[in-house]
Amino acid sequence: MRSREGGTLTQYAPSVNPFQQPRWSGASPDETEEEAHARVLAMQQAVKTSKEIDAWLLEGKKAFERRKKAVKILLLGQSESGKVRPSYFQLAFAPSHFERERSVWRIVVQLNVIGCMKTVLDALQDEYETNGTHPSNPIEETSKAPLRALRRLRLSLSPLFFIESNLLKILAPECDDCRNMTVRAGAGWKALLQAKTSPFIPSSAKGSSTRPSSVQGLIRQEYDPTSVLAAQRSDIVALWKDPEVQEILTRRRPRLIGSSSYFMNDIERIANLDYVPTDSDIIRARMKTMGVEEHHFIMEKGTSEFYITDVGGTRSQRATWAPFFDDVQCILFLAPLAFDEVLEEDSKVNRLEDSLYLWRDICANKLLAKCHLILFFNKRDVLQATLARGVQVKKYVPTYGDNANDVTAVTKYFREKFKYYHKKTSIQSRPFMCHETSAIDIKSMSVLLTGVRESILRQSLREGDIM
Ligand SMILES: Nc1nc2c(ncn2[C@@H]2O[C@H](COP(=O)(O)OP(=O)(O)OP(=O)(O)O)[C@@H](O)[C@H]2O)c(=O)[nH]1
Ligand SMILES: [Mg+2]
Numbered sequence: 001m002r003s004r005e006g007g008t009l010t011q012y013a014p015s016v017n018p019f020q021q022p023r024w025s026g027a028s029p030d031e032t033e034e035e036a037h038a039r040v041l042a043m044q045q046a047v048k049t050s051k052e053i054d055a056w057l058l059e060g061k062k063a064f065e066r067r068k069k070a071v072k073i074l075l076l077g078q079s080e081s082g083k084v085r086p087s088y089f090q091l092a093f094a095p096s097h098f099e100r101e102r103s104v105w106r107i108v109v110q111l112n113v114i115g116c117m118k119t120v121l122d123a124l125q126d127e128y129e130t131n132g133t134h135p136s137n138p139i140e141e142t143s144k145a146p147l148r149a150l151r152r153l154r155l156s157l158s159p160l161f162f163i164e165s166n167l168l169k170i171l172a173p174e175c176d177d178c179r180n181m182t183v184r185a186g187a188g189w190k191a192l193l194q195a196k197t198s199p200f201i202p203s204s205a206k207g208s209s210t211r212p213s214s215v216q217g218l219i220r221q222e223y224d225p226t227s228v229l230a231a232q233r234s235d236i237v238a239l240w241k242d243p244e245v246q247e248i249l250t251r252r253r254p255r256l257i258g259s260s261s262y263f264m265n266d267i268e269r270i271a272n273l274d275y276v277p278t279d280s281d282i283i284r285a286r287m288k289t290m291g292v293e294e295h296h297f298i299m300e301k302g303t304s305e306f307y308i309t310d311v312g313g314t315r316s317q318r319a320t321w322a323p324f325f326d327d328v329q330c331i332l333f334l335a336p337l338a339f340d341e342v343l344e345e346d347s348k349v350n351r352l353e354d355s356l357y358l359w360r361d362i363c364a365n366k367l368l369a370k371c372h373l374i375l376f377f378n379k380r381d382v383l384q385a386t387l388a389r390g391v392q393v394k395k396y397v398p399t400y401g402d403n404a405n406d407v408t409a410v411t412k413y414f415r416e417k418f419k420y421y422h423k424k425t426s427i428q429s430r431p432f433m434c435h436e437t438s439a440i441d442i443k444s445m446s447v448l449l450t451g452v453r454e455s456i457l458r459q460s461l462r463e464g465d466i467m
Pocket of ligand 2: 083287288289310311312
């Protein structure tokens with residue numbers, strides 16, 4: 001055999017056979033002792049890193065397998081449609097997790113109360129200023145009296161507004177009013193609130209372990225509205241129950257966030273030193289979220305795992321939903337029958353019309369062709385109250401015509417509309433599932449969600465998703 005240059009191969013062969021040498025250690029022949037030491041350390045580190053990568057890959061594989069077997073639910077709907085459902089799932093299937101977050105929701109409820117107080121004070125100010133500047137007002141001094149009382153009240157409540165701004169600095173630094181506050185999705189804001197307001201500040205969060213507990217108490221009070229609310233309870237109750245104030249609110253209809261009136265009607269219970277929010281309070285508390293948040297639950301009784309993804313529903317956030325359409329099995333679509341309301345972010349758009357078109361787009365989405373869609377006509381109680389006030393559907397939806405103006409007829413009418421788009425735009429046929437719900441009815445919501453969970457599990461088993 002010859003090499004290309006013409007010489008024999010044997011003339012290039014090494015004098016020693018490497019395969020017969022002891023195992024190569026990476027050491028060079030003239031290595032010093034320190035170099036040898038450094039080399040051994042580097043090799044040990046490399047082995048450790050390699051094991052860590054293996055463990056990480058294995059963990060990732062396990063997580064992927066777990067996720068594959070879990071039930072994946074996506075909550076969709078416009079802003080304020082009532083996607084408080086992660087709390088419901090926690091309450092129904094992981095109650096101890098729900099329990100741990102109770103202290104956080106106390107502050108959210110208190111912020112809702114502060115926001116509502118501000119709206120009431122602003123509405124009264126507008127009312128009195130308009131009346132006070134009215135040229136035909138005969139007794140100018142008398143007309144100024146309510147404005148002066150209002151100013152006094154604002155002053156006495158000012159510690160609350162100071163605490164509000166402290167809380168905003170940690171929750172939503174770019175915002176100066178809790179009524180417009182939006183927190184970033186994820187548990188970050190809850191941990192921050194817990195750290196600032198929990199009764200026992202952990203030593204790691206104290207900064208100085210020698211700080212006396214009275215100072216810690218003061219720091220806590222800067223972030224905790226409880227004692228100020230308790231001290232001002234009688235003034236707040238008197239203001240909210242004043243028939244004149246109620247008349248002004250009914251006439252002016254200022255926008256009250258979330259379930260503020262529910263909290264204000266119960267203010268004697270809430271403005272208390274030992275106030276702990278009830279399940280109902282937590283479900284009603286309003287905290288606008290920005291971004292997408294995934295909640296992972298393992299059922300405390302049973303073995304099922306859930307991934308529930310909650311999204312921000314304002315129009316500007318809807319583009320962020322698509323990446324979550326990939327492996328979702330079921331969408332719970334929330335659509336309140338708010339035929340007489342407009343979107344907060346665009347006052348030209350009717351809320352119900354927006355929901356209907358959003359539903360149509362979800363039904364038509366190719367990525368969701370195999371996904372189960374469950375429609376919730378949420379806020380049934382609000383629909384009931386609106387119709388009871390005599391608000392006519394046909395005034396807002398001309399095609400409604402002379403159908404009866406009651407909950408049954410209204411629900412039936414809109415159910416047909418949603419069903420029509422479901423059938424017309426779904427790429428492959430799927431059952432139309434629609435429920436009427438009300439977040440305030442915790443018991444029946446839990447029963448309903450248990451039913452939904454069972455049917456998703458059954459469906460997944462049928463399709464072989466879950467082993
Ligand atoms: N009365 C009543 N209030 C409800 C109902 N469902 C939700 N709410 C309240 O409506 C407010 C808004 O609900 P959320 O669930 O926070 O709104 P969301 O859909 O998550 O809105 P974004 O986070 O902005 O997308 C909260 O104060 C809820 O307590 C209901 O059925 N009846
Ligand atoms: Mg939300």
